[in-house]
Amino acid sequence: MTPGARPLKEPAAPPRRSDAERNRARLIAAGRTVLGRDGLNASMASVAREAGVGIATILRHFPAKEDLVAAVFSDRVDAYADAVAVALDDPDPWRGCVGYIEAACAMQAADHGFADVLTTTFPSAKEMEKRRGEAYEAMVRLIDRAKATGRLREDFDPSDLVLIHMANAGVVNATGEAAPDAWRRVVAPFVQSLEAPARGPLPASPEHDALYRAMLRAGPQGATSPKQREGD
């Protein structure tokens, strides 16, 4: 900057805090676009590029990709938790349970980044994990209620919801814009198979710890590695 430019520029420059806030909002909007389009494996560098800021700026706001993911998807996680609450209010427990599965799968289809968020755990994103934990407990109640009516098969396990979301993410990510409703064709027969009486036994569910490790594993691998920090 030339000395002469300073007096001209200073009055126009917004206070520093406001700059930071604007950048943060811009980064969250860019994260929504990029993670929604490319999934959680999108790099921090590509989000920074979309936002028109440097990699140093994004890392100042979100030191790890988990922090960005939590900021971008907090409203989706809230909507997801709300959907469980709505389902619990349905006077028909079976309809509530089935409707919830379809609604949650539709949320995945509407946002590919969120499709992966639903099957991934982010231990350091405390607030998001708290909301997810609450939603999970409500889901367990939803399932128990539907079983009590006799319409949901007895061997259905809450972990099956995680697995159908992994399956649905597979369809949604593979088909994308080319066949945006294809996922319904897989979720519908799955839901039909849930109605009692079951047509056959199911193989054992994965152990709780094993599924948790899988949900950790599905996270943005190497998100905070030096390579990702430096570029794309």
Next chain:
Amino acid sequence: MTPGARPLKEPAAPPRRSDAERNRARLIAAGRTVLGRDGLNASMASVAREAGVGIATILRHFPAKEDLVAAVFSDRVDAYADAVAVALDDPDPWRGCVGYIEAACAMQAADHGFADVLTTTFPSAKEMEKRRGEAYEAMVRLIDRAKATGRLREDFDPSDLVLIHMANAGVVNATGEAAPDAWRRVVAPFVQSLEAPARGPLPASPEHDALYRAMLRAGPQGATSPKQREGD
């Protein structure tokens, strides 16, 4: 090389063609390891590194990732086509059809690279696509046979097999070694839902062209882009 070193080295050096063959075999073995572990999005550079050769060497043998994928998975595609033939030989068409779906999903679980190959089309890998096309035609016969017995629901479509493979790849890729049998818990209820009488209607299948575009889209994106060619 110093002039004095030449007479010592020449007799030990194998003929050039043999070097090339050895490198090719090493690259295919490395491709099997890396694509099996990381899926089709693994970079050519990481395969070259695994093989202990430079990026120039891998590109001399396999100018595009499709070429490497075809070389690595040709035996898997053969095994897959053979599984359809075995299923067609089953005197019980329903058992043949269901057994085939489970066997093909198990092949995906055993090899994550192949999990994606099954739902991806590689237009330039002519021989592999020819085998896949033959397998597809055999599958259509398998499905027709099972419907003719009245045990397979009438609205089942051959494209549903592509979709269940996309769903299964989602589970297999997300759970991996953490929960290696979790996929069975999703495939089993899907298969149960296929038995007639159907418990409800299914949403429309995606159009043939839309699914084809999805299978193109699932391919190794940017596999032959300069970025992938230069590094990881």
